[in-house]
Amino acid sequence: MQLFFEQLLNGIAMGSIYALVTLGLALVYGILRILHVAHAAVYTVGAYAGLFCYSHTGSLLLAFLGGMIFCSILGVAIERLVYYPLLKYPPYVPLIGSIAIMLSIEEICRLVAGPYILTFPATLPFPEFQLGGVTISSTLTAVYVITTAVLGLLWFISTKTELGLAMRATSQDIPIADAMGINSHAIVSIAFVIGSSIAAIAGILVGIYYNQVYPTMGTVPAYKTLALIVVGGLGSMPGAVIASMLLGVAETLLIGYADIPLPRDALAFIAMIAVLMWRSEGLMGSK
Amino acid sequence: MTDTLLQARKLSKHFGGLKAVDQVDLDIHPGEILGLLGPNGAGKTVFFNLISGVYRPTGGTVHFQGDRIDGLPSHRVAARGIGRTFQIVKPFASLTVLENVLVARGITRYGTFRRLWGPWQSKSETRAALETLERVGLAELAERKAGLLPLGNLRRLEIARALVVGHQLILLDESFSGLRHEEIAQLETLIRRIRDDGITVLLIEHNMRVTMGLCDRIVVLDHGRKIAQGKPQDIQENDLVIEAYLGSRGGRHAA
Amino acid sequence: MDAYLITIGTLIIIYAITVYGLNVIVGYAGQISLGHAAFFGIGAYASALLTTKAGLSFWEALPIVILLSGLIGIVLGLPSLRLREDFLAITTIGINFIVEALFLYVPYFGGALGIGGIPRVVLFGVKLKGMAFFLLCLGFLALVIFICWWFTRSWGGVACFALREEESAAASVGISPVRFKLLAFVIGTMMAGLGGALYAHYMRFISATDFSFPMSITFLSMIVLGGMGTLWGPLLGAVLLGILPELFRPIVDYRILFYTALLLVMIRFQPAGLLGEGSIVHKWLILKPAGGRP
Numbered sequence: 001m002q003l004f005f006e007q008l009l010n011g012i013a014m015g016s017i018y019a020l021v022t023l024g025l026a027l028v029y030g031i032l033r034i035l036h037v038a039h040a041a042v043y044t045v046g047a048y049a050g051l052f053c054y055s056h057t058g059s060l061l062l063a064f065l066g067g068m069i070f071c072s073i074l075g076v077a078i079e080r081l082v083y084y085p086l087l088k089y090p091p092y093v094p095l096i097g098s099i100a101i102m103l104s105i106e107e108i109c110r111l112v113a114g115p116y117i118l119t120f121p122a123t124l125p126f127p128e129f130q131l132g133g134v135t136i137s138s139t140l141t142a143v144y145v146i147t148t149a150v151l152g153l154l155w156f157i158s159t160k161t162e163l164g165l166a167m168r169a170t171s172q173d174i175p176i177a178d179a180m181g182i183n184s185h186a187i188v189s190i191a192f193v194i195g196s197s198i199a200a201i202a203g204i205l206v207g208i209y210y211n212q213v214y215p216t217m218g219t220v221p222a223y224k225t226l227a228l229i230v231v232g233g234l235g236s237m238p239g240a241v242i243a244s245m246l247l248g249v250a251e252t253l254l255i256g257y258a259d260i261p262l263p264r265d266a267l268a269f270i271a272m273i274a275v276l277m278w279r280s281e282g283l284m285g286s287k
Numbered sequence: 288m289t290d291t292l293l294q295a296r297k298l299s300k301h302f303g304g305l306k307a308v309d310q311v312d313l314d315i316h317p318g319e320i321l322g323l324l325g326p327n328g329a330g331k332t333v334f335f336n337l338i339s340g341v342y343r344p345t346g347g348t349v350h351f352q353g354d355r356i357d358g359l360p361s362h363r364v365a366a367r368g369i370g371r372t373f374q375i376v377k378p379f380a381s382l383t384v385l386e387n388v389l390v391a392r393g394i395t396r397y398g399t400f401r402r403l404w405g406p407w408q409s410k411s412e413t414r415a416a417l418e419t420l421e422r423v424g425l426a427e428l429a430e431r432k433a434g435l436l437p438l439g440n441l442r443r444l445e446i447a448r449a450l451v452v453g454h455q456l457i458l459l460d461e462s463f464s465g466l467r468h469e470e471i472a473q474l475e476t477l478i479r480r481i482r483d484d485g486i487t488v489l490l491i492e493h494n495m496r497v498t499m500g501l502c503d504r505i506v507v508l509d510h511g512r513k514i515a516q517g518k519p520q521d522i523q524e525n526d527l528v529i530e531a532y533l534g535s536r537g538g539r540h541a542a
Numbered sequence: 543m544d545a546y547l548i549t550i551g552t553l554i555i556i557y558a559i560t561v562y563g564l565n566v567i568v569g570y571a572g573q574i575s576l577g578h579a580a581f582f583g584i585g586a587y588a589s590a591l592l593t594t595k596a597g598l599s600f601w602e603a604l605p606i607v608i609l610l611s612g613l614i615g616i617v618l619g620l621p622s623l624r625l626r627e628d629f630l631a632i633t634t635i636g637i638n639f640i641v642e643a644l645f646l647y648v649p650y651f652g653g654a655l656g657i658g659g660i661p662r663v664v665l666f667g668v669k670l671k672g673m674a675f676f677l678l679c680l681g682f683l684a685l686v687i688f689i690c691w692w693f694t695r696s697w698g699g700v701a702c703f704a705l706r707e708e709e710s711a712a713a714s715v716g717i718s719p720v721r722f723k724l725l726a727f728v729i730g731t732m733m734a735g736l737g738g739a740l741y742a743h744y745m746r747f748i749s750a751t752d753f754s755f756p757m758s759i760t761f762l763s764m765i766v767l768g769g770m771g772t773l774w775g776p777l778l779g780a781v782l783l784g785i786l787p788e789l790f791r792p793i794v795d796y797r798i799l800f801y802t803a804l805l806l807v808m809i810r811f812q813p814a815g816l817l818g819e820g821s822i823v824h825k826w827l828i829l830k831p832a833g834g835r836p
Contacts, residue, residue, distance in 0.1 A: 029628075033628070035631060082810055086810065086813070089813055090572060091574070091627050091631070092574035092631065093813045096805065097806060097810055099759060100806035100809060101802075101806060103759070103798070103801075103802035104799060104802040104803050104806060107798050111795070111796070111799065223635055223639065223755070226632045227636060234628060234629075263646070265639050266639050270636075270640060272636060273636060276621075276625070277621065360713070362714075362717055362719070365714055373714075377708040377710060379703075379711065379712075380707060380708075382704075389700075390704045391715040393697045393701060393715075393717075394715060396697045397716045397721075398718075402697065403696060403697045404697070406695050406696060407696060407699075407700045448714075449714075452714070452715050
């Protein structure tokens with residue numbers, strides 16, 4: 001029972017991190033209708049940038065800030081240099097561009113920082129807990145607290161601020177948003193800033209959680225999060241969160257607890273296809 | 288029922304809570320030009336889309352020549368002999384004008400597997416396509432790339448495509464929209480000629496003068512409901528119609 | 543002829559056959575498929591298993607392999623093609639991962655060790671290797687190119703093309719979107735299956751990692767580079783991307799970066815590919831666009 005509980009907690013943590021990455025993807029899709037596969041590369045860069053800042057300053061706060069700033073710049077650069085000019089083409093064109101960007105960035109990380117797994121020996125300044133006989137490490141606590149804070153902040157921005165309103169208007173219809181006086185291109189860039197910052201946070205959290213930073217750490221999340229936004233309903237943020245949590249828990253329990261030898265990536269896609277068969281718009285999508 | 292070409296009964300389309308088309312009954316008689324009028328948002332294009340198979344009805348039925356066609360997808364409705372144009376023109380831009388019509392000529396083959404492998408630009412098909420182009424007055428532009436054509440000619444091209452498919456009934460969605468004065472007169476003549484050739488026409492139009500002059504009968508929709516039907520003179524004097532157009536929407540020219 | 547060149551050349555021809563199939567799906571019908579390597583793998587494994595475990599010859603197995611690739615294409619394609627474009631991209635990625643996982647984890651397919659000892663192709667009692675096998679592949683390539691050419695001239699081909707240009711207008715003239723997307727998809731998967739079968743008998747040893755997702759990206763890059771929807775684009779793309787690794791041996795470390803950067807530049811500035819309309823090559827050779835049709 002204890003093992004189950006332990007794995008459940010791990011699963012929730014995993015799901016929370018997936019949620020952070022998937023949210024950025026859902027955000028971009030909601031506004032540009034582009035599958036931003038390169039988002040996972042931003043996540044990887046976030047981990048590296050955070051590690052770099054940490055190893056040079058010893059401050060986790062600066063690591064997070066540095067990662068967020070660097071990734072925001074990267075995200076906006078991708079949007080302005082590649083996606084926006086390609087919007088007029090059929091969707092597979094920006095998608096191929098996104099895949100190319102992701103692979104290029106992975107390679108650049110490999111060439112610059114080396115192909116070896118780097119460690120991220122930081123401890124997050126959160127307390128440890130004992131709960132039901134299981135120790136919740138400080139890292140785990142940190143994951144819960146930080147992801148809840150980020151999700152809460154996002155929800156607040158989205159529903160209670162003018163920015164959120166503008167973003168929802170732009171994601172409905174860019175020309176109409178323009179006509180209403182919203183600078184839709186600025187909104188798009190802001191969406192990328194938000195999404196990329198969150199990806200950076202997720203990357204750093206994962207780097208610390210597993211104590212591993214390596215160039216291809218984004219590959220698996222790249223495709224898994226695609227399946228997740230489909231399951232959640234393309235463009236639906238609550239759906240993305242729910243789907244991510246479900247997958248995180250399911251994966252960890254099935255593989256860590258029940259010991260079923262399913263390949264992790266395939267599991268996400270199998271789940272996706274199963275959900276699509278049942279509801280073709282995803283869990284919370286609209287037709 | 289036998290002298291009705293198309294019959295819609297209690298046809299409805301709801302989008303969530305919005306009743307875009309609400310329990311509309313409509314008959315189209317063979318050989319007539321029927322106009323569908325109504326202010327913006329009245330549900331005219333949605334109604335078209337219900338008939339041509341772009342939308343599935345939420346309720347009600349559509350019968351064409353005695354057979355039910357509601358709920359059929361667009362390509363099957365086309366195969367039954369109903370052609371349509373689009374409010375925003377959709378030419379196959381990188382094909383020539385002739386080729387655009389040739390694509391439509393494949394209607395008898397697209398449903399079969401065996402006949403798919405024949406060459407699509409055979410002499411007989413090309414001749415037939417040219418004939419259709421002559422009917423709409425585009426024969427000289429046959430070799431021009433469709434994407435380069437001005438709006439007036441594009442609307443004719445849409446009609447040409449619809450004629451190939453719709454040998455009984457064609458649906459014209461705001462074909463006069465955006466046309467210049469001379470083009471409007473030419474199009475009116477074309478539509479009359481089409482009707483004289485035996486094809487029934489259902490059209491959506493905002494241009495009042497054209498509609499009143501061209502149509503044998505008119506049906507008026509407002510907020511998804513049918514509020515009037517009859518001959519043009521009757522419609523012009525109908526209080527409900529006047530109210531719908533000049534009422535809360537303001538007297539703005541329906542754009 | 544130099545044995546080394548023949549080796550490279552054969553692989554290029556095999557890839558070309560496979561990406562001609564992808565070109566029908568993406569270039570002619572405008573459907574995004576990011577799982578083409580899965581069908582390449584299905585063809586390879588099917589031929590490998592039929593010839594090693596069932597004792598069939600390459601020629602006896604080939605019709606089965608091609609039909610099987612087509613059948614699985616229908617089974618996987620039918621639900622996928624009904625979905626919106628974005629879903630399709632993700633679904634095909636998923637197909638790639640799932641098929642690869644099957645090859646890797648189901649013991650019948652040899653697991654991580656793959657399948658070895660695949661026999662050579664025998665024609666009129668002669669084991670084909672080197673130049674002879676190269677010519678056989680070339681023959682298949684010619685057949686595949688002919689089928690593509692015929693397709694663009696047929697009613698089926700123009701229906702796919704119209705569907706790609708304007709789906710709702712195509713439907714309004716009687717073209718069933720699902721049926722024709724499926725037709726293109728199945729033609730594509732059958733060609734991939736053929737390529738896979740040739741690959742198996744060429745390498746004589748295959749394993750699941752040969753058919754993973756990056757391979758699908760490579761295939762896509764070939765037609766992006768060469769020109770989607772053109773008749774010679776896939777061949778050009780296969781040749782260029784096949785030769786480049788050899789040219790870049792000295793800077794092998796930067797190879798992948800070069801590829802991906804090249805793909806990025808191509809898709810950003812020349813999405814129609816080198817042979818596509820409006821490309822630099824077009825303007826340079828002052829080629830007249832032939833009415834816009836593929």
